[in-house]
Amino acid sequence: MKLRRVRKGDIKDIFMWRNSPEIRSAMFVSELITWESHVSFWNKRFSDKKNLSFIIEFKDEAVGVVRLDKRGNFHEIDIFVKPEAHGKGVGTEAIKYVIDKAKTYRIKKLVAKVRPENIASKKMFEKNNFKAKYLYYEREL
Numbered sequence: 001m002k003l004r005r006v007r008k009g010d011i012k013d014i015f016m017w018r019n020s021p022e023i024r025s026a027m028f029v030s031e032l033i034t035w036e037s038h039v040s041f042w043n044k045r046f047s048d049k050k051n052l053s054f055i056i057e058f059k060d061e062a063v064g065v066v067r068l069d070k071r072g073n074f075h076e077i078d079i080f081v082k083p084e085a086h087g088k089g090v091g092t093e094a095i096k097y098v099i100d101k102a103k104t105y106r107i108k109k110l111v112a113k114v115r116p117e118n119i120a121s122k123k124m125f126e127k128n129n130f131k132a133k134y135l136y137y138e139r140e141l
Contacts, residue, residue, distance in 0.1 A: 006053040022083040074109035
């Protein structure tokens with residue numbers, strides 16, 4: 001397994017993965033995204049020096065994406081693995097690589113937000129020594 005920086009040629013795969021029902025069901029923003037908004041997001045991201053984006057490669061194949069977004073004194077980690085690679089430990093292993101990569105960028109703290117029903121992600125972060133710190137409640141009015 002390895003991590004490499006996202007390239008412009010990766011955004012089509014990321015778009016397909018991001019809009020798959022399996023991935024969207026675990027996202028906080030679960031609506032389909034348009035190609036135009038996706039391209040705009042990544043074009044801004046490529047010129048952004050604060051935030052980092054990596055492709056997860058497993059057995060020489062791109063299988064997921066990790067973003068590290070600067071939020072004050074920490075970076076928020078956002079990770080997803082394409083549905084065909086689910087259940088193989090790819091995400092758990094990728095986070096180990098992300099932790100090492102974050103240290104090379106002198107990042108001191110990573111924070112992950114996980115939906116309560118996303119048991120696989122909870123386990124993935126817990127296996128990498130992330131600790132649950134807060135609960136977030138909301139109510140529609």
